[in-house]
Amino acid sequence: MSGGRLVLQEPGEICTNTDLGTHLLSCPEDDAELQAVLGWLRLRDVSGLYTRAIANSVDYVLDGARTGRYDLLSPDVHPGERASVGAKLEYEVLRSLGLPKTRPLDTVITAVPVDIKATVGANWAIPAEAHCQLCICTQIELGRSRHRSWLVRAHRSWLYRGKGNRDGKRGLAAHAREHWSVPLYEWTPLPVNPLTRLTPEQASRVLAKRPGQEQRFTMMFQYLAGHVIPRSVIATVGAGHHDPVRRARNIRKKLAQDGLVLLCGKFPEQRDLAAAQKITLGPEDWVALRMDGEPPHAG
Structure with missing residues (x-):
């Protein structure tokens, strides 16, 4: 940290994730696996698929047919329920894209392991098994009814330092998201109930x-x-x-x-x-x- 800010290693330097052995931090254009996954995704209507998947996930969490609820931001929706939209979204995305559910990450695309992450806040919880792996990171702004997604190599050196939460999850630094990730699509409207x-x-x-x-x-x-x-x-x-x-x-x-x-x-x-x-x-x-x-x- 410097002046309260996280100082990140740059592409070309050695990543601090010694669990994977010595490896270089790479920018997206030099990451062959990232480019392969990106090429696969760009042949599909990712923004449209995600729009429908998020809408389905929100409907699932609200369960309006039983509860009569229709607004995820309503006080009668527990914060934990809002957070669970991301967990449901993972399965909706896999189904929409015709992808298998795998371990230790969520799926594989062009034989490359990929984790699928979503947040209704400002950051993602990247688990230890996804450190230095490819992640599709989706941000959902419920108040503005919109969403956007990136493809990023979640290098440990680009995650907030410390032990993380009890599961070892860490947030992705905003600088890494802005400079060393690839936008899959920009802000896209969500259907308004x-x-x-x-x-x-x-x-x-x-x-x-x-x-x-x-x-x-x-x-x-x-x-x-x-x-x-x-x-x-x-x-x-x-x-x-x-x-x-x-x-x-x-x-x-x-x-x-x-x-x-x-x-x-x-x-x-x-x-x-x-x-x-x-x-x-x-x-x-x-x-x-x-x-x-x-x-x-x-x-």
């Missing part, structure tokens, strides 16, 4: 136990007209009840009285109607729109 757009008063009405589901779904689509509503949101509002999707389908006539047309992405003709309004619906998405004419019959 439409329920977070409700006012506190609106949310209390939509998520109340009474009145029944159909009245609350009607209020939700009225409040959020024009916003795409994923199936997970339907499940959250109908938490603890049987078949909330059927209840949502039943409110078309009620919404029509308010001049709203309810479209469901399950039906191609309704996806086309939404597309004409510059709205993309997935197979399990819904949207209430103000538009002329009635949608084709959807059953």
